[in-house]
Amino acid sequence: MSKPLRILYLAPCRPDEKSYGTQLRTVGVASALQTMGQLDFMVVKLEEDEREVNVKSNGEYSVRRVIKLQPIAKRSLIDRVRCGFDPKFIGYYGHAASAEDRAFVQAELPKYDVVWLHNIRTPNTLGQWKWSKSVMDVDDIPSTYFRTVKERATSAGERRRANFRLMVAKRRENFLSERFKVVSVCSDSDREYLGLERKVHVIPNGFAKPAGEPLRQVANPPRIGFIGTFDYPPNVDSVRWFIDECWPLVKKQVPDARLRLIGKGSERVATGAKDVDALGFVADAAAEIATWSVMSVPVRTGAGTRVKIAEGYSRKCPIVSTSLGAFGYNAKDGREMFLADTAEDFANACVRAVREPEAAAAMAERGWQEFLTKWTWDSIRPRVVAAVEDCLRG
16 A cells, blocks of 8 residues: 655645635645645744634644744845845745744655645745745736736836836746746636746636525625725725725715625725725625625736635626736626726726626626636646646656
């Protein structure tokens, strides 16, 4: 009998934390990895992250160690220069693991057949350039984020800074295949963008398949909703833009509409806004979303694909999104969702979904059918397995 496969997941969170985008991907990937052998976690997170993480085994997931990244107090002049000009310099993040934690990881790595790493910051803060028998899950490509920042820049200085950071990040990304055995991204577009020659797998963001078909109970007065953690700057930018630019246009046409915000920190964004309900963390998000006429995804900066799109599909909730918000889902305007990129068009699309509920429901039904075939973690699991098998070959 062959030895059971041992897999180490170096993750930015543990799978049983309160749910948010990164945590949901962690859970989905972990559920697939567990089908292949023994799965252990090491959690690598920022020291100031307030989400509570305990080292324990709860019967489902085994967390070997929690590594809290500490801020780098002061960089030398040489290191500051290398941050911008040396694509192989891995100390450019403002945080790093302690020497003790790095030594612990180094000692444990030989015990595992496969190491799954979430995002580029994780291996860099552990101080190691090359990782054998590894899968690097790049769910957010850094240079694509800086590209969106450059596009939204309001001054020549901001554009120059964003363009410089974009070029530096792109040079670093060119070495991914040298550093890791296998690379995974969230979409075919991301794979084409990276342009790496070998072993790049597409593992989309998905969402758990509901036990049954979702039942909608749309509220009156109508509700337009947003879900996401407000610790994430692109979400804050998205909602502030919607409240400042789109919401007044919606209210002119639907005066009794309310905006509902789900996510930690939502109260900070909603302060002073009229008819906006900041709900914070909601344990039963499905029940709340079932009352919405529209899920808004007004994303203007960011990278990767948005888990909230898959969640909206899974709830049969009509969606209005920017083109960037829907990136990676191959959606077409009016087919699975409404797409709009200006404030006026976005507001009008929200109003249309409210005023034409039958058409919006038909659109959401098409999104639901897409979800069942492409975006559940049951359908995505074989892609995770294929990435691990590719890593084990050779």
